Amino acid sequence: MICVECGKEGKTYEGLCIDCYLKKKKLIEMPEKVEVVYCRNCPAYRLGNKWMKGNLKEDLKEYIKQQIEAKFPFQFEFDFESGKITCILEFEGRKIKKEKYIEIVEKERLCDKCSLQKGGYFEAILQIRGANEKDMKDIDKLIRRRISERDTFLLKKEEVKGGRDYYIGNKKVASKIAREIKEKYDAELSISSSLVGMKDGKRIYRDTYGIRLVEYKGKFVKIDDKLYRIVSAGKKIELEGMDGEKRYIYKDDLRKAVELDLKEREAIVLHEDEKGLYIMDTESYKTAFVNKPKNWKGKRKIKIVEYEGKFYAVGE
Ligand SMILES: [Zn+2]
Ligand SMILES: [Zn+2]
Numbered sequence: 587m588i589c590v591e592c593g594k595e596g597k598t599y600e601g602l603c604i605d606c607y608l609k610k611k612k613l614i615e616m617p618e619k620v621e622v623v624y625c626r627n628c629p630a631y632r633l634g635n636k637w638m639k640g641n642l643k644e645d646l647k648e649y650i651k652q653q654i655e656a657k658f659p660f661q662f663e664f665d666f667e668s669g670k671i672t673c674i675l676e677f678e679g680r681k682i683k684k685e686k687y688i689e690i691v692e693k694e695r696l697c698d699k700c701s702l703q704k705g706g707y708f709e710a711i712l713q714i715r716g717a718n719e720k721d722m723k724d725i726d727k728l729i730r731r732r733i734s735e736r737d738t739f740l741l742k743k744e745e746v747k748g749g750r751d752y753y754i755g756n757k758k759v760a761s762k763i764a765r766e767i768k769e770k771y772d773a774e775l776s777i778s779s780s781l782v783g784m785k786d787g788k789r790i791y792r793d794t795y796g797i798r799l800v801e802y803k804g805k806f807v808k809i810d811d812k813l814y815r816i817v818s819a820g821k822k823i824e825l826e827g828m829d830g831e832k833r834y835i836y837k838d839d840l841r842k843a844v845e846l847d848l849k850e851r852e853a854i855v856l857h858e859d860e861k862g863l864y865i866m867d868t869e870s871y872k873t874a875f876v877n878k879p880k881n882w883k884g885k886r887k888i889k890i891v892e893y894e895g896k897f898y899a900v901g902e
Pocket of ligand 2 (some may be wrong): 612626627628629630696698699700732814
């Protein structure tokens with residue numbers, strides 16, 4: 587074949603010899619500039635029309651690479667500091683290096699999420715109730731982690747009587763978090779939805795997830811006419827009878843039990859013998875004989891509860 591440009595004989599590409607082909611043809615098209623929009627309120631940035639978070643340098647490199655049009659495969663390098671793009675094209679055993687400085691146009695605005703947040707928008711409320719201090723701390727961490735992992739925001743959190751409310755931008759995320767907390771803490775979950783308005787002809791609902799943690803530990807229950815104290819609650823509930831008997835039941839069984847509202851109080855140990863302890867109730871000044879609790883270490887004071895006129899030692 588003959589090159590239509592220079593007349594050289596040999597292999598041709600689109601009618602040209604390799605030299606003329608590489609000289610005449612545009613082998614690669616690199617963008618002049620690229621726009622990065624930073625969110626004014628959070629670490630998000632936008633490349634093209636997608637807001638993202640993560641590693642800007644990596645994402646920008648990938649984004650620029652996608653903007654490049656080349657006739658054949660190429661190696662790609664991008665220097666973030668200088669904006670220099672280096673592409674090495676391989677064609678017929680030859681390596682052709684192309685370089686270009688790209689202009690990075692930087693802008694600032696609010697990302698979609700932040701502008702919703704600034705506008706006070708939210709789709710769901712998570713109401714956490716009945717959590718002790720430690721559980722509340724862990725739940726707070728969990729909620730924050732899940733929100734940052736997923737594409738939403740925490741509009742605000744509010745301390746309310748008996749717990750805390752979390753206002754969350756996205757209801758799907760809120761629902762997932764609610765179910766996760768329910769599973770983890772074996773909590774009760776109630777869901778309600780209320781109509782808050784219309785948008786583009788569609789009804790807008792706001793969901794409320796009521797999550798109630800039940801604190802079992804330390805409560806007193808009566809089962810089979812016997813008084814027990816709940817020692818711990820995992821998959822099974824561990825009970826301790828007033829005589830030290832251990833018993834394990836399922837949470838379902840607990841529903842059949844009678845919960846007793848007994849308050850622990852202090853008693854003074856007057857005397858100890860092999861069988862038990864002689865105590866005096868510090869509230870009524872009544873004296874009584876009680877069983878020794880398992881962990882009894884001979885202290886002068888002991889915790890007791892009173893039930894149907896009888897005293898029970900609960901522990902030190
Ligand atoms: Zn030629
Ligand atoms: Zn933002």
